[in-house]
Structure formats: C-alpha cells, structure tokens
Amino acid sequence: MPVYSMRDFDDHEQVVFCRDPASGLKAIIAIHNTVRGPALGGCRMWDYGTEEDALVDALRLSRGMTYKAALAGLACGGGKAVIIGDPSSMKTERLLRAYGNIIDSLGGRYITAEDVGTTPADMAMVSRETQWVAGLPSELGGSGDPSPATARGVMNAMRAVAEHLWGSDELSGRTVAVQGVGKVGSSLVARLTKTGAATVITDVDQIAAERVAAEHGSEVVGLDEIYDVDCDIFSPCALGASLNERTIPRLRCAAIVGAANNQLATDEDADRLVARDILYAPDFVVNAGGIINVAVGIGSYDVRRAATAIDNIQIAVSDVLATADEYGINPHRAAVRVAEERIDRIGTLHRHRGLRRAQ
C-alpha cells in the first residue's frame, strides 16, 4: 500500500513518534524548520481516524507554522504536535506529563503550546515536566487564551486591506460578514462594532449567534446565506476550506480577511479569487496574532509588548499585498515567497557559521 502521507513530507527536520503505554499517550511531534529559531507550534489533541491522518495533520500544520512564524517576524521556526485521542475522555495528568517529558527530551528544539483539544491549563500541567512550553494561563503569568490576540491581528489585517483597496485604513462605515462567532469571531465582532463597522454573522450555534447579535447589533443570517451577503469584507472564522469552487462564485465582497486556518480548499482557489477581483489576505498572515502572543510569552509575558508585535500584522499584510502586485502573483503565493525569502536569508547565515566552525 502506498504511504500517501509522504506527499506531505516537505524536508521536515525531525518527526518524532511517541508512546506512553501507561497513560495511553500516542503523539507525533513534527519539527518542520528551525532555521529562524526553535520550532514553535501548538499541540492538537484529536480523535484521528487513523495514525496516518494524524501524521498528515502534523506534517501540514508544522509546515504552515514555519511560514506563519517567518511572516510574523518571529525568531521561531515551525513545529506542531498531535496527540491521538479524545480529549474529553483521555486527557489525564499522567498523559500530559508524559507528553511534557517527551518535549523536554527534545532539548528546546520544539516549544509546545495549546491548540484545538488542549487548553492553557493543560500547558500548565505539561510545564511540570519541561520549560519548553508556552501559552500558560494568565493567572500563572502566561499569555493565556490567544483568541483575543488573534482577533486583534485580524483587525490589523483588515486595516491593511482597507488601505490597499480604498486608500484609508478606516473601517468605520464598512460592512463585514463574519462566518463563525466563536472565541475569535465574537471578539472580532466586538472590535468591529467599536470601530463603527456593521457586521452580518452566522454560526451553527444559533444561541451563540443570537447572543453576539444582541450585544453588538449584528444581523444574523443562515449558514449558507453568509456567502451571498453584500459586504466589503468576508471573514471566515469557523472551519477551513470555506473558500472553494462552489462558494467563490457566490461571494459579493471586495476582500477576504479571516481567522480560520486553511481557508482555501485548494491552491487554485487563490486564482479563482483573483479572477473574481476579490482580494484575499492569506490566512496564515492574518491569523498570526495568537502565535505572536504565545511567542512573546516565552520567558515572561508582557501585554504591551504583545500588542505592539500583533499590530505589526498590518505591515506584514501590506508587504504581502505589495509583493503580489510587484510580481503579478496572487497574495497566497506572495506570502509563501516572502516567508521563504526570510528563511533563506537566515539559512545562509547559519551555513557561514558552520563553515567558520569547520575551519
């Protein structure tokens, strides 16, 4: 049988398979690239159908983290860990500490943090075994829940897009359609309302949508209707792949700026958006606020330093859009290009250092 997951193996530096039979821990840690610094990335706990699904997720997500960290200007590389299992039934102190023990054995090449299925409190447990963990609860002096930071970054990205399209980074008077009002989406709606933008929202959780609407005066539409909303910016903040060959022809927006990971179903969808004259701000630049917040919290967390670093997302998005214009490529490709250039520049530096050592 062919090993399909090897297609996703992109010169990853190290992939570690871990077991702790006593706790049932089965984890995969993928270190994609450490050229710019230690690999930083969350730990996802998920009931994967197969170990191969888990491996593919770890390989893809860790590569994405390399690009995200480089574009955010962090002195970090990209990595990701996945724990195979249902977080609601399998998460125990032993399992989290066994995981921490393995992270510790990597000696700082990988720094873990929370992700889907894990929480800042879990990271506090992991920290009993290793110092190589970030995103601890704010009560313990850590950076805490990254969602408000992610929403702040999405706002900055929207400002860059507004400046690019309309010559001013002002968002008041604009209409934004937000798909998914969970932790990030609801915080984003609050910020947009405060700045004078109108919001149209949807969520599978009707109660959550109604609550956000009551608080911020948003209009609520159906799950499928969100694609037809006449708006300035469409903001995917739910799941991935919401931009695809079925939805893109329906969109009635000038730009897409959202928090969801992997918004494009395929790379061709970036070209489909160009063909429709819709400006797409690449998700891994837009949603970096959370990881920037976590990175700032390595060592000791400072909220003002974090805010300044997150606000730089406005510059990062502007740079990507300018690169896309300069080379006549879509913004997704432009973002990958900018990230690879930044990694290559540092890579050369390390090669010289290696040569000096060899002499």
Ligand code: NAD
């Ligand atoms: P969340 O689970 O709190 O919120 C997601 C919301 O989307 C939920 O309210 C859910 O009911 C809703 N939803 C699910 N499917 C939907 C659909 N088809 N249509 C409309 N709504 C739907 O998650 P979150 O932390 O707010 O993250 C949102 C997205 O942003 C995710 O894709 C996540 O990976 C990404 N992201 C989050 C962070 C962060 O800091 N939390 C950082 C980077 C990226």
